[in-house]
Amino acid sequence: MANPIIKPKSSTVASKVPASSDLALGEICVNHTDRRLYSRNPSTGEVYKLAGTKDAPDRVWAFDLSSDGTTTYLGFLLYSDFPNTGSVYDSAAWEISRTIFNTAGTTSTESSATGQWSNRTSLTFS
Numbered sequence: 001m002a003n004p005i006i007k008p009k010s011s012t013v014a015s016k017v018p019a020s021s022d023l024a025l026g027e028i029c030v031n032h033t034d035r036r037l038y039s040r041n042p043s044t045g046e047v048y049k050l051a052g053t054k055d056a057p058d059r060v061w062a063f064d065l066s067s068d069g070t071t072t073y074l075g076f077l078l079y080s081d082f083p084n085t086g087s088v089y090d091s092a093a094w095e096i097s098r099t100i101f102n103t104a105g106t107t108s109t110e111s112s113a114t115g116q117w118s119n120r121t122s123l124t125f126s
Helices: 117-122
Strands: 009-011 028-031 036-040 047-052 059-065 071-078 094-101 107-115
Touching: 071 117, 094 117, 107 117
Parallel strands: 009 028
Antiparallel strands: 028 036, 036 047, 059 071, 071 094, 094 107
């Protein structure tokens, strides 16, 4: 048996919400521009937002603490820079900040670099 493809109705028009006449009961619709998912309630027929927000984050964040606790790394990668293949952590577009703490626990060095998250400890920070 072939795998069926489930393709919901969709829109790329900002702020467009489907009317109840646009959806069958229980059917879903995706607004890609607003990053929202809508459905029509099978009991009431009303269209409502299932998930998403227009203000959805545009990046993924990562945090790491060195094993000795003296260095933290905080990085982000914009969704637009996600690689088409391979690991997200191997993308060279990560914006990474490094903070090194002295023995008193206060910040002694703050610097930043752009590169692969998976290679963060070997990057040249400035």
